[in-house]
Amino acid sequence: MSDPADSPAPRPEDAETAQGGTPSVPPQDAAPSEAARPETPMGDSRPEADATPGPVPAPSAPQPPDPAEPTPPQAAPQPPAAAGPASQQAAPEPPPAAEPTPPQAAAQQAPAATPAPSTRTPARVPAPPQQHHPAGPLTAAEYHRQAAYYEQMNRQRAIALPPNPRWYRPEAVPKPAIVVLVIAVALFGGWAAFHSTGVGIGLSLTGIALLAVPLAAGDRADLVPRLPGAVLVAALYSVAAIRDAGWVVFLCTAAAVLLTPLVLTPQRRFSGTAITVFMGWLEGLAEAFRWAKRGRRAKDGRSDERNAAGMRNLWVALITAALLVVFGGLFAAADSTFADLVVKLLPEVSAAEVILRLLFAAFLFPLGLLWVYTAVAKPNYDSTRPEGEHRTVSRFELSVPLGALNLLFVAFIAVQLRVFLGGEAYVLETNGLTFAEYARRGFWQLSFVSALSLVVIAVAAWLAPKRSYADRWTARILLGTLCALSMVVVASALYRMYTYAETYGLTRMRVWIFTVELWLAVLFALVIVCCWKLRAAWLPRAVLASGALALLALAASNPDALIARYNIEHERRLDIDYLSGLSDDAVPELAALEGDERDCALQRPRDGDDDERDLMAWNLGHQRAAGILKPYEDSRLCDWGDTYGLGEDGIDDEGGDPPSADAQETVAPVEPEMETDIAAAPPAAGFFQIATCDSLDHETTSEWLGDEVDEWGLSPSGATNAFIDTTSPGSAWLTCGFFADGVAIEAKLEYTDSWEAAYDRVTASLSAYSAEDWLVQERSDSYVLSTGSDEERQFQYYRTTENLVLYAYISGVARDVVSEAAADDLTGQMESLYATFA
Numbered sequence: 151m152s153d154p155a156d157s158p159a160p161r162p163e164d165a166e167t168a169q170g171g172t173p174s175v176p177p178q179d180a181a182p183s184e185a186a187r188p189e190t191p192m193g194d195s196r197p198e199a200d201a202t203p204g205p206v207p208a209p210s211a212p213q214p215p216d217p218a219e220p221t222p223p224q225a226a227p228q229p230p231a232a233a234g235p236a237s238q239q240a241a242p243e244p245p246p247a248a249e250p251t252p253p254q255a256a257a258q259q260a261p262a263a264t265p266a267p268s269t270r271t272p273a274r275v276p277a278p279p280q281q282h283h284p285a286g287p288l289t290a291a292e293y294h295r296q297a298a299y300y301e302q303m304n305r306q307r308a309i310a311l312p313p314n315p316r317w318y319r320p321e322a323v324p325k326p327a328i329v330v331l332v333i334a335v336a337l338f339g340g341w342a343a344f345h346s347t348g349v350g351i352g353l354s355l356t357g358i359a360l361l362a363v364p365l366a367a368g369d370r371a372d373l374v375p376r377l378p379g380a381v382l383v384a385a386l387y388s389v390a391a392i393r394d395a396g397w398v399v400f401l402c403t404a405a406a407v408l409l410t411p412l413v414l415t416p417q418r419r420f421s422g423t424a425i426t427v428f429m430g431w432l433e434g435l436a437e438a439f440r441w442a443k444r445g446r447r448a449k450d451g452r453s454d455e456r457n458a459a460g461m462r463n464l465w466v467a468l469i470t471a472a473l474l475v476v477f478g479g480l481f482a483a484a485d486s487t488f489a490d491l492v493v494k495l496l497p498e499v500s501a502a503e504v505i506l507r508l509l510f511a512a513f514l515f516p517l518g519l520l521w522v523y524t525a526v527a528k529p530n531y532d533s534t535r536p537e538g539e540h541r542t543v544s545r546f547e548l549s550v551p552l553g554a555l556n557l558l559f560v561a562f563i564a565v566q567l568r569v570f571l572g573g574e575a576y577v578l579e580t581n582g583l584t585f586a587e588y589a590r591r592g593f594w595q596l597s598f599v600s601a602l603s604l605v606v607i608a609v610a611a612w613l614a615p616k617r618s619y620a621d622r623w624t625a626r627i628l629l630g631t632l633c634a635l636s637m638v639v640v641a642s643a644l645y646r647m648y649t650y651a652e653t654y655g656l657t658r659m660r661v662w663i664f665t666v667e668l669w670l671a672v673l674f675a676l677v678i679v680c681c682w683k684l685r686a687a688w689l690p691r692a693v694l695a696s697g698a699l700a701l702l703a704l705a706a707s708n709p710d711a712l713i714a715r716y717n718i719e720h721e722r723r724l725d726i727d728y729l730s731g732l733s734d735d736a737v738p739e740l741a742a743l744e745g746d747e748r749d750c751a752l753q754r755p756r757d758g759d760d761d762e763r764d765l766m767a768w769n770l771g772h773q774r775a776a777g778i779l780k781p782y783e784d785s786r787l788c789d790w791g792d793t794y795g796l797g798e799d800g801i802d803d804e805g806g807d808p809p810s811a812d813a814q815e816t817v818a819p820v821e822p823e824m825e826t827d828i829a830a831a832p833p834a835a836g837f838f839q840i841a842t843c844d845s846l847d848h849e850t851t852s853e854w855l856g857d858e859v860d861e862w863g864l865s866p867s868g869a870t871n872a873f874i875d876t877t878s879p880g881s882a883w884l885t886c887g888f889f890a891d892g893v894a895i896e897a898k899l900e901y902t903d904s905w906e907a908a909y910d911r912v913t914a915s916l917s918a919y920s921a922e923d924w925l926v927q928e929r930s931d932s933y934v935l936s937t938g939s940d941e942e943r944q945f946q947y948y949r950t951t952e953n954l955v956l957y958a959y960i961s962g963v964a965r966d967v968v969s970e971a972a973a974d975d976l977t978g979q980m981e982s983l984y985a986t987f988a
Contacts, residue, residue: 345767947969
């Protein structure tokens with residue numbers, strides 16, 4: 151091969167290219183007088199970046215190619231067109247290399263320019279087209295190959311997405327055992343977490359495993375800082391193994407799922423904490439799968455060893471499973487007791503349930519893998535802006551709104567003190583309400599005020615000026631005062647709910663409200679400390695930790711048992727239907743009831759549920775209740791006609807369905823025992839007037855209906871009418887109609903000339919409706935009829951008093967227990983009002 155110096159200069163017409171590195175037209179013959187241009191790695195000539203012509207540098211010795219960057223073959227330079235015969239016979243001696251000028255020497259000594267370090271492995275660049283003619287112009291085929299090469303390179307540069315620096319860790323390589331553990335945890339969770347008979351220890355073990363694997367995969371130096379949060383989250387997961395109340399288990403498990411990423415990658419600011427809590431970590435899912443794939447490709451050349459180790463682990467798992475299946479089946483066939491244990495461990499499931507469990511396992515695998523990679527990558531969502539470098543307001547702009555708001559709080563608290571000191575008599579005199587009704591009406595507004603105050607304080611603290619001594623003390627006084635006044639509002643809301651619960655009893659909703667209000671009080675105490683120090687770096691973690699501790703305190707109090715014990719000890723008419731709907735945690739408390747109340751409270755939840763729980767659905771609450779509920783599984787001891795009732799206010803916040811048809815008895819009315827020689831008094835003409843309906847307290851009836859009606863309560867409707875006929879034997883009636891959103895109520899008092907006529911009127915109605923789809927039930931002094939379901943539910947109420955027939959019709963209320971309370975209240979008001987006219 152000849153020396154490069156012996157080759158003639160390149161032809162300039164071969165260097166025509168289009169912008170972007172792609173030739174625009176095929177090469178054509180050019181004049182030999184054009185100056186040569188430097189060559190590209192592909193052998194074609196390109197114009198220099200600087201279009202301004204400059205002096206041509208002296209030729210220098212050819213530089214050796216950089217071994218780090220392979221250079222594609224280049225076309226040899228072409229000889230001049232006007233070469234003489236001598237030059238065709240022998241090549242002239244190469245001229246001696248000229249001494250390089252200082253800039254050229256520096257360029258020769260400097261290493262080859264290296265590209266900026268990339269955080270992601272670049273896409274594979276296709277090999278450049280080979281040149282088959284080292285000396286000569288580019289052919290059309292070579293030209294098109296070069297055009298395709300540069301076009302593909304440009305396309306790859308445009309498609310390549312920059313990596314996410316928050317998650318991308320190219321140096322991190324997972325151990326094969328970690329990925330295998332994540333798969334095992336996902337399969338275990340799909341099998342054990344949820345069952346048709348309930349949740350229990352399986353859900354707890356799944357959650358704890360999803361937390362333990364990331365802690366094991368992370369850096370050991372991070373284990374101690376993560377340990378306190380990990381213990382707190384593990385305690386939340388463990389609630390499912392202790393409590394049977396589904397609503398408590400849901401709250402604790404949901405909180406644990408939201409807090410697990412914060413344990414693995416703690417954040418220091420509110421912004422980072424909020425993004426992590428609201429699942430901003432989901433953006434790292436793609437990087438987590440790339441990280442898992444890197445475990446198969448080791449950078450140190452040991453990929454074969456890693457793959458071999460992974461295959462050995464897979465074979466170990468398969469052989470272990472085969473041995474357990476074979477020998478376990480033989481042991482189960484040999485001993486019935488062991489077979490029962492195997493059946494409990496491997497419950498019978500349908501094909502649909504198998505598919506659902508596999509789908510849940512497919513959901514748990516990416517979740518567990520992402521949490522493991524979170525522990526490894528430790529992404530940071532905190533704002534990069536230094537603290538305090540944001541726009542603040544002036545002292546005047548802060549003082550005016552906060553000062554006015556503090557004065558408003560002071561005025562409201564002064565009014566509240568007057569109300570609480572005056573007691574129920576003051577409330578009745580000024581509002582015409584009982585103290586419990588007054589407390590219920592204002593509770594939700596005060597709770598919203600408390601939550602809104604936290605938002606206002608957070609924004610004001612962020613905008614407050616802190617440059618001077620006066621600025622800092624102004625912020626401390628205004629924010630601290632607002633926090634203290636807000637705590638008084640929280641105390642007022644708590645007192646209102648306590649008064650309402652004292653009157654009407656406890657429910658799950660009211661226990662949850664107590665928990666949230668107490669947590670708000672703790673938050674205000676933490677904010678007061680921050681306002682004094684004017685630093686809140688620790689506040690995000692303190693807020694979340696206090697919330698987790700509040701949930702653990704709620705679970706430790708055993709709320710379902712607390713509700714049953716409180717309502718039983720306060721000796722009020724019990725809502726047995728509501729108490730029987732509580733979880734197994736309340737069964738030991740319900741066992742303290744006597745007679746029919748005990749039978750109904752312990753029997754009703756077990757109707758139609760004779761299946762034994764799966765082993766992974768075991769929890770301590772169910773285990774304690776199993777022995778007490780055993781005698782009530784196959785019996786029908788409850789008499790719903792006498793026992794089915796409701797709380798004092800008729801509002802159970804959650805309630806339950808009406809008794810089923812097989813648990814109730816359709817009865818015929820019993821003829822009352824009354825004297826027949828007592829003549830009925832003539833109808834009170836003053837009562838049977840449409841204006842009489844205005845004297846009824848329909849707001850009280852709205853309170854009985856509770857959340858079945860909107861906040862505006864009942865309003866008079868067009869169904870109101872009256873009739874009176876004083877001629878012997880005399881007849882009259884008055885119907886008062888009311889309505890709310892989707893709810894209609896009609897209450898009627900009818901006058902008859904004797905008790906026999908009243909009895910016959912009720913008997914005829916019961917006979918007519920019992921022949922249809924209406925369910926007729928007898929109470930101690932009345933009859934109730936019901937049909938339909940949910941919003942289409944219809945309810946009727948009949949009662950007689952001497953020669954008066956009291957009737958009520960209610961539609962749109964799903965719970966019969968609530969309808970009966972409202973009907974009894976409204977007809978009772980009509981009866982009492984008629985007595986004043988008679």
